[in-house]
Amino acid sequence: MTVTTITDAQLAPKDYASDQEVRWCPGCGDYAILKAVQKACADMGLVRERTVFVSGIGCAARFPYYMSTYGFHTVHGRAPAIATGIKLANPDLDVWVMTGDGDGLSIGGNHMLHVLRRNVDLKIILFNNEIYGLTKGQYSPTSRRGTRSPSTPLGSIENPVSACAFALGAGARFVARSIDTLQAHLIATLKRAHAHRGASFIEILQNCVVFNDAVFDHITGKEVAPEAQVLVEHGKPLVFGKNKEKALRLKPGTIALEVVAATAPDVLVHDETNRPLAQLLAALEPPFPTAMGVLYCSPTESYEHDFYAQKGAALGKGDLDALLNSERTWEVVP
Amino acid sequence: MATSSISRPERETRDSVVIRFAGDSGDGMQVTGSQFTLETALAGSDFSTFPDFPAEIRAPTGTTFGVSAFQIHFGGGDVMTPGDAVDVLVAMNPAALTVELRDLKVGGTVIVDSAAFNERNLSKAGYARNPLDDDSLARYQVLKFDITKLTADAVKPHGLSSREAHLCRNMWALGLLLWMYGYERTATIEWLNRKFAKKPVIAAANVAAVNAGHAFGETAEMAEHMVGYVVPKAHVQAGRYRTVSGTEGLAWGLVAGLRAAGIEKMVFAGYPITPASALLHTLANLRAYGVVTFQAEDEIAASGAALGASYAGALGVTSSSGPGIALKTEMLGLAIATELPLIVIDSQRAGPSTGMPTKAEQSDLFQAVHGRNADAPLAVLAPTSTADCFDIAIEAVRLATKYMTPVIVLSDGYLAHAAEPWRIPREADLPRFPVTYRTDPEGFHPFLRDPETLARPWVKPGTPQLEHRIGGLERDYDSGHISYDPDNHARMTKARADKIAGIANDIPLQGIALGADHGKLAVVGWGSTFGAIHRAVQIARDESTDVAHIHVRYLSPFPRNLGDLLKRYDRVLVPEMNNGQLVKLLRAEYLIPAESLPKVTGKPFRVTEIAQAIGKIS
Numbered sequence: 001m002t003v004t005t006i007t008d009a010q011l012a013p014k015d016y017a018s019d020q021e022v023r024w025c026p027g028c029g030d031y032a033i034l035k036a037v038q039k040a041c042a043d044m045g046l047v048r049e050r051t052v053f054v055s056g057i058g059c060a061a062r063f064p065y066y067m068s069t070y071g072f073h074t075v076h077g078r079a080p081a082i083a084t085g086i087k088l089a090n091p092d093l094d095v096w097v098m099t100g101d102g103d104g105l106s107i108g109g110n111h112m113l114h115v116l117r118r119n120v121d122l123k124i125i126l127f128n129n130e131i132y133g134l135t136k137g138q139y140s141p142t143s144r145r146g147t148r149s150p151s152t153p154l155g156s157i158e159n160p161v162s163a164c165a166f167a168l169g170a171g172a173r174f175v176a177r178s179i180d181t182l183q184a185h186l187i188a189t190l191k192r193a194h195a196h197r198g199a200s201f202i203e204i205l206q207n208c209v210v211f212n213d214a215v216f217d218h219i220t221g222k223e224v225a226p227e228a229q230v231l232v233e234h235g236k237p238l239v240f241g242k243n244k245e246k247a248l249r250l251k252p253g254t255i256a257l258e259v260v261a262a263t264a265p266d267v268l269v270h271d272e273t274n275r276p277l278a279q280l281l282a283a284l285e286p287p288f289p290t291a292m293g294v295l296y297c298s299p300t301e302s303y304e305h306d307f308y309a310q311k312g313a314a315l316g317k318g319d320l321d322a323l324l325n326s327e328r329t330w331e332v333v334p
Numbered sequence: 335m336a337t338s339s340i341s342r343p344e345r346e347t348r349d350s351v352v353i354r355f356a357g358d359s360g361d362g363m364q365v366t367g368s369q370f371t372l373e374t375a376l377a378g379s380d381f382s383t384f385p386d387f388p389a390e391i392r393a394p395t396g397t398t399f400g401v402s403a404f405q406i407h408f409g410g411g412d413v414m415t416p417g418d419a420v421d422v423l424v425a426m427n428p429a430a431l432t433v434e435l436r437d438l439k440v441g442g443t444v445i446v447d448s449a450a451f452n453e454r455n456l457s458k459a460g461y462a463r464n465p466l467d468d469d470s471l472a473r474y475q476v477l478k479f480d481i482t483k484l485t486a487d488a489v490k491p492h493g494l495s496s497r498e499a500h501l502c503r504n505m506w507a508l509g510l511l512l513w514m515y516g517y518e519r520t521a522t523i524e525w526l527n528r529k530f531a532k533k534p535v536i537a538a539a540n541v542a543a544v545n546a547g548h549a550f551g552e553t554a555e556m557a558e559h560m561v562g563y564v565v566p567k568a569h570v571q572a573g574r575y576r577t578v579s580g581t582e583g584l585a586w587g588l589v590a591g592l593r594a595a596g597i598e599k600m601v602f603a604g605y606p607i608t609p610a611s612a613l614l615h616t617l618a619n620l621r622a623y624g625v626v627t628f629q630a631e632d633e634i635a636a637s638g639a640a641l642g643a644s645y646a647g648a649l650g651v652t653s654s655s656g657p658g659i660a661l662k663t664e665m666l667g668l669a670i671a672t673e674l675p676l677i678v679i680d681s682q683r684a685g686p687s688t689g690m691p692t693k694a695e696q697s698d699l700f701q702a703v704h705g706r707n708a709d710a711p712l713a714v715l716a717p718t719s720t721a722d723c724f725d726i727a728i729e730a731v732r733l734a735t736k737y738m739t740p741v742i743v744l745s746d747g748y749l750a751h752a753a754e755p756w757r758i759p760r761e762a763d764l765p766r767f768p769v770t771y772r773t774d775p776e777g778f779h780p781f782l783r784d785p786e787t788l789a790r791p792w793v794k795p796g797t798p799q800l801e802h803r804i805g806g807l808e809r810d811y812d813s814g815h816i817s818y819d820p821d822n823h824a825r826m827t828k829a830r831a832d833k834i835a836g837i838a839n840d841i842p843l844q845g846i847a848l849g850a851d852h853g854k855l856a857v858v859g860w861g862s863t864f865g866a867i868h869r870a871v872q873i874a875r876d877e878s879t880d881v882a883h884i885h886v887r888y889l890s891p892f893p894r895n896l897g898d899l900l901k902r903y904d905r906v907l908v909p910e911m912n913n914g915q916l917v918k919l920l921r922a923e924y925l926i927p928a929e930s931l932p933k934v935t936g937k938p939f940r941v942t943e944i945a946q947a948i949g950k951i952s
Contacts, residue, residue, distance in 0.1 A: 018803065020815065049798045054642075057806075065803050065816065070795040072645055072672075073805025074638070075664050081635035085642025085650065086795070088601050088626050093646065093795055111638075114631035307626070318622035320593060320761040324586060327576065328521055329758065330376050334572040 007045030013038040016048065018068045029180035029206035030059060033127060034066055036183055040190040041069075051094045054083045056108055059134050059208075060100040060127035077108025080115035083122050084303075091304040094194075096123040101142040102132050105161055109141070116170035119198040121302035123190075126163055126201070127180075129208035130215050137211035149211075163203040164282035164295060168275065174200035175278060175296040179220050180207060185231070185292065192294050198302040219290045232281060232293040234272040237262070240289050257284065272297045345516060345562040350409025352417030353511065355504075356434045357426030359402040360392055362504040367404025368753070369508055369525060373517040374408045375577050375755055378567035381408035382865060384416030384938065385751040389608065389691045396458040401433045410566030414865035416752070418940040422514075424507050426450060426481075428459035443475045445510070447503060449482035477560070479550070481506055488546030489539040498536065502543040509547025515563050519544055571757060578756035580720040580749035584679055585616040587727025589623045592649050593761070594728060595735050596768035601643030602651045603628040603636040608691040609747040610655045610681040633658040637665035637678070644674045645804075647771060647794035649731065653679035655747070656698045657688060663706050666740050670710045670830065672804045673781070673790045675734035675741075677727075682746040684936045693936025694748035696861050697912035702742040703890045703919065709827050711834040713737070714890035716744040718864035721756045723749060726887065728765065735769045737837060738789040744889070746911070748938050749862045775799035780814040787840075788833035835891050844893035849875060849882025852902035855952055858928070859909055860886045860916055863939050867909060870944035879952045886916070897924040905951055907931055909944050 016038040024030045041051070051069035055061035057076035064071025070093075074082045079097045086095055097115075104112050104126045115122065131149070132138040139149040139156045142163060146155040167175045174196040178186040186204065193200035205216045219228045230240040230248065238248040239262045247267040251258040257280050260267065271277060278296035307313065353370070355363045364385055374381050384405040393400025407417030419439045425431040427450040438444060451466050465471055466478055485506040486499045494502070505526070512519055523541050530537035554560050592600045602625060604614040618627040626648075630636035637652045644650035652662060659680045669676040682698045684690035702714045713733050717726040723745060730741040772778065772791035780802040781790050793800045802814065810817035811825050847864070848871050849856075859867040864885050871883040882903065886892065900906050900920065906928040908917040914930035921928050931947045933939055 020803075048801050050796055052795050055805075064805070067803075068801055070801050071803035071805075072642075073803065073807065074641075075668050075806060078634060078638040078665070081630065081638030082642035082645070084628070084630075084635070085601055085603065085639030085644075086646040088628055088639065089599060089643040089646035089648035089650075090794070090796065110631055111635055114635070313621050315599060315624050315626065316622050317593070317624060318620070320586075320590060320623070323589070323620070323623065324758045324761075325574065325576070328372055328376065329574050329576045330378070331574050332378070332570055332572050332757075 008047045009045045011042055011045065011048070013042040016041045016046075016068055018066055020065050022066050023062065024059060025210050027209040028059070029129065029208070030063070030127065032180040032183065033125075033186070033204055033206060034063065036186040037125075037190060038067075040187045040194070043187070044191060044194060046094060050092065051096070052086060053096045053098055054079045054086065055098040056103040057134070058100040058103045058132070060098055061103060063098040077103050077106070078111060079103070080108065080111040080122070080124070084115060084118070084120050087120055087122065087304050088307070091121070091308065095121075096125065099124065099126050101126065101128045101130060101140045101163065105163060105166065106141045112166070113170045116167055116172040116199050116201060118303040119171070119173055119300065121197055121304060122199050123193050124199060124201045125190075126203050127206040128163055128203050129206045129212055130160075131208050131212035133208050133211055162282060164201075165279065167201040167203075168279050168282055168296060172201045172296070173198045173298050173300055174294070175282065176201070176294045177203045177205070177290075177292050179205045179216070179292065181220060182292070189294065192297070196297060197299055197305070218286060228286070228289055229292050230284070230289040232270045232272075232291050232295060234270055234294065234297075236270055238268045238270055256280070257288065259288065345564045348409070348563045348565050350407060350411060350413060351422065351515070351563065351565060352405065352407045352420050353422045353424065354403055354405040354420045354434055354437065355424045355507070356401055356403040356430035357504070358395055358429070359388055359390065359400045360395065361402070361426045362501065363402045363404050363426070366504040366508045367406060369522045370511060371406055371577060371753055372521050372525070373512055373519070374406065375575070376521055377517050377565075379408045379410060379565050380413040380568035380570065380755060381406055382413050382416045383407075383753045384748065386937070387692055396427055396429055396455045398429045398433050398459060401430050403430070403434055408565060410568050412568070414869045415941055416938065418942050422511075424511065426503065426507070428455045428461055428465070431465065432459045432461065438474060440473045441475065443477060444471065445477045445479070445507070447481035448478040449480045484546060484550060485543050488542045492535050492539040492542065494535070494539050498539070502540050505540045505543035506547035509544040509549075510551050512544070513548045513551030513562065515565055519548060570755070573757045575755050575757055577753045578720050578724070579751060579753045580717065580723045580745055581612040581616055581751070583717070583720050583723030583756070584613055584727045584743070584745065585620065587724035588617070588651060588677070588731065589620060589625065590724070590761070590764050591728040591731025592624060594764055594766050595649065595731050597649045597735070599624050599626060599648040600651055601626045601628060601640060601648045602653070603630050603639035603643070604653050605630050605633045605636045605658060607633070607655050607658045609683060609750045610653050610658070610679065612750060613653045613679060613681070633661035634665065637662035637676075641665055641669050641674060641676050644669075644676055645672075645795070647792065649675065649677070649735070651677040651679070653681070655681050655683045655691070656685050656701065659698060659701060660705070666712065667706050667708070667710050668806050669740040670706070670712055671806050673738040675738055675792070677730050677734050678740060678742045680742055680744050681750045682744060684934070690936045692747060694746040694862065694938065695911050695934065695936060696744070696746060696863070697915065697934070698744060699860075699889065699912065699915040699919070702744055709831065711831050712739055712890065713741040713834060713837055714744060715741060716861040716887060716889055717749060718861065718885055718887060720749055720752055720754045722887075724756070724759075732765070732767045733837060735792070736767065736789065736840070737787055737833060738792060739834060744861060746862050771797070772800065773797050779812075780804055781809055781811065783829070788829060788836060838891040838894040841888050841893060844884065844886065844896045844899055847883040847885045848872060851882070851899065853882055854880040854904045855907060855948065856882045856884050856900060856903040856905075857907045857909065857944065857948065858884045858886065858900065858916070858920070860889060863909060863911065866939035866941050867944055869941040870948060873941070873945050874948045874952070879948060881948055881952060889916070889919070892923065897926075900924060900926055900928070905929065907947060907951060909933065909939060909947065911939070
């Protein structure tokens with residue numbers, strides 16, 4: 001398989017918008033994600049006819065209708081499977097999977113696991129709003145314990161799944177996290193994901209203004225953000241705080257992170273190829289800062305690359321008559 | 335034989351013979367049967383086979399539930415079924431004898447390995463006494479040989495362990511049976527040398543066992559029992575033949591269909607399930623023919639990957655058995671809604687739920703025709719024989735791509751494993767129905783319908799200026815955009831139904847397999863019951879009964895003359911391996927008082943069962 005890079009430098013973000021009216025709730029975080037994706041597409045000069053957005057079901061899954069590329073709005077949770085089929089049929093297509101916490105981690109959790117471990121060359125963007133929006137506000141697999149919802153009036157008693165920890169556990173080779181409102185960071189992260197060959201997984205913390213408003217405010221709020229987020233960058237120290245005065249390091253004698261002064265010895269430098277470090281970062285939750293950025297990136301050949309590169313794997317137009325006459329045959333004469 | 339010191343009687347002629355090889359699931363009965371089949375074929379007889387094996391891979395040795403059997407019916411006439419009753423039963427142990435004896439004809443021959451009838455095996459099979467020592471087998475001709483020892487002696491020069499020597503017993507039995515019917519050993523010896531190419535000692539020992547079994551028949555001093563037979567050659571159409579199983583027929587038919595449609599690539603996505611997995615295995619070796627196979631994480635993903643491939647312009651195919659097809663239901667709905675080609679092969683097995691995985695049934699007809707949420711029509715086809723599997727797969731590709739629709743092919747566990755002789759077609763003689771992918775942006779929308787077929791255009795992502803979005807949400811008839819308009823939904827529902835109904839104008843009229851196009855009784859079947867029904871109707875007609883055989887290959891939509899045709903008979907009898915499904919579809923569709931003849935034992939119909947039912951009616 002040859003990866004050909006064709007770009008279309010002429011297009012502006014609006015050229016990636018379809019003629020369909022966007023129908024998310026006013027104030028939904030999805031608008032910001034749509035804007036960031038369209039901007040990233042324009043920045044990268046993606047060729048519209050070679051780009052396919054595939055989705056399952058849910059608010060996030062309406063995404064393909066709003067792009068002027070090819071798009072397939074499929075069934076609940078199954079977008080990774082359908083996208084895998086698309087890539088097997090045509091590895092040259094640039095395929096994005098747009099999913100949510102319910103779609104990707106509940107009903108489609110099995111497909112997410114396998115698409116990541118197989119390392120199919122897909123951009124998988126998971127909108128995490130910790131709620132089922134389109135079905136009117138039930139708790140989701142990422143909802144925190146105690147979440148009150150129509151189906152959990154006394155509060156959820158389930159432990160949430162961490163999307164990034166799940167992805168790393170499944171063997172993903174590119175795992176990142178960003179926020180709907182963090183436009184520049186989100187666009188840069190989308191571009192990093194696109195540059196990665198293989199399955200690239202991005203969790204976007206996304207605010208559901210109707211059913212779960214402000215659920216990430218303790219992380220994303222302007223006031224708290226410097227303390228509540230650590231922006232990870234390969235080769236740079238893991239510092240945070242208003243004046244970057246705090247840092248993360250391994251607590252001596254343990255395999256756990258601790259917060260220390262940025263001036264302390266042994267402050268960790270982010271190494272995005274270090275899987276155990278990525279797992280520690282992915283699992284950080286308050287009172288630790290939440291890690292944002294590319295937690296892990298360690299490319300290897302993609303599934304479809306390896307499929308077509310297998311010895312004796314060349315697809316061709318074999319001799320059908322030879323196939324039908326293989327093994328023992330006999331002649332009946334008139 | 336002039337050179338033999340023992341005087342042998344002349345070989346007797348038999349028009350047709352039914353042999354059943356039975357033993358432990360580790361005794362190699364399936365390969366024994368397959369090799370006997372090949373030698374039969376090469377000798378020019380017609381045949382039909384029925385492998386019958388347990389769901390357990392290696393059930394505890396000697397138990398009744400571990401018995402694996404392979405039946406072959408061969409002869410000079412038109413052999414249509416694996417045979418009702420067995421002429422020769424080869425029982426490698428007491429369990430095989432107790433399980434299979436009930437199908438042996440009175441006066442039939444039973445060949446046993448006497449060494450296997452030890453106390454331990456007898457007790458596992460539930461025998462209080464050794465049946466070889468009392469008169470319980472008096473109604474049969476019993477040929478008991480110490481096959482274990484005879485095999486051990488034959489393979490001794492090759493220095494095998496006693497365990498390895500024991501595994502050659504089936505080849506000794508095969509050698510004996512080949513002698514009994516005057517068949518060659520050449521193909522078997524070639525096969526053994528190929529199969530054990532990396533273990534020449536094992537190959538040589540197995541060859542020695544085959545030869546020893548053959549020589550034993552030739553020289554055994556049991557002249558009055560050991561009669562050799564001659565089975566005449568069949569009179570069949572001239573041409574080149576081979577054996578074909580339903581699985582092979584489907585796999586090669588899909589490849590032929592891919593080529594006929596001029597599609598570059600097939601993506602076959604499956605998930606392991608009995609008895610459908612063999613299709614995945616067969617196709618996995620056909621990359622050179624443009625076949626991509628994908629073992630998905632589950633049945634749902636398998637159907638999803640196949641549909642994704644179709645969306646991308648390849649031929650998407652998925653396969654399973656009943657319980658797996660149930661899981662593919664939602665993807666079939668999406669394929670219907672988005673109007674994409676998708677081929678689904680269902681190797682039906684006994685159910686519900688896990689049911690009897692290795693036993694055949696035809697009980698997914700309702701699931702195929704109606705088993706989806708909402709009004710969700712698609713095309714359903716059923717092959718009538720292993721050879722027909724090839725043709726039906728090509729037809730499935732034609733309909734799926736021409737009408738942009740999922741097509742379900744209802745095979746079954748019996749067809750998947752059974753084998754028949756097959757006249758090999760030449761590629762040059764196969765049909766051609768090249769697909770056209772839309773590339774013209776002028777006036778395009780994704781649900782613009784062909785006025786004749788009502789099919790929408792197939793567009794490969796990657797085609798400039800045709801970027802569009804499709805999905806499971808209802809779409810506007812005139813633009814393809816999302817629409818919840820009530821009248822539009824009614825119009826789209828009708829369009830989807832009309833498109834499938836219109837296929838009736840593009841398939842052959844329903845023919846009559848045997849008999850007149852009107853009369854007292856029509857026996858109407860579908861799928862793998864063809865042979866049994868045909869033979870039963872033949873027998874009844876030979877006795878001057880006014881009866882015809884009609885076999886339906888197109889189950890959705892039905893051929894457009896089917897209703898009128900059936901109304902020309904006083905009575906309609908529908909034998910099927912389910913609790914009455916086609917019969918209900920026919921009654922619902924045509925308001926005719928069709929009568930049901932169900933069989934749900936997990937075994938194919940016997941000719942006599944259908945013949946008796948005809949006798950009662952007429």
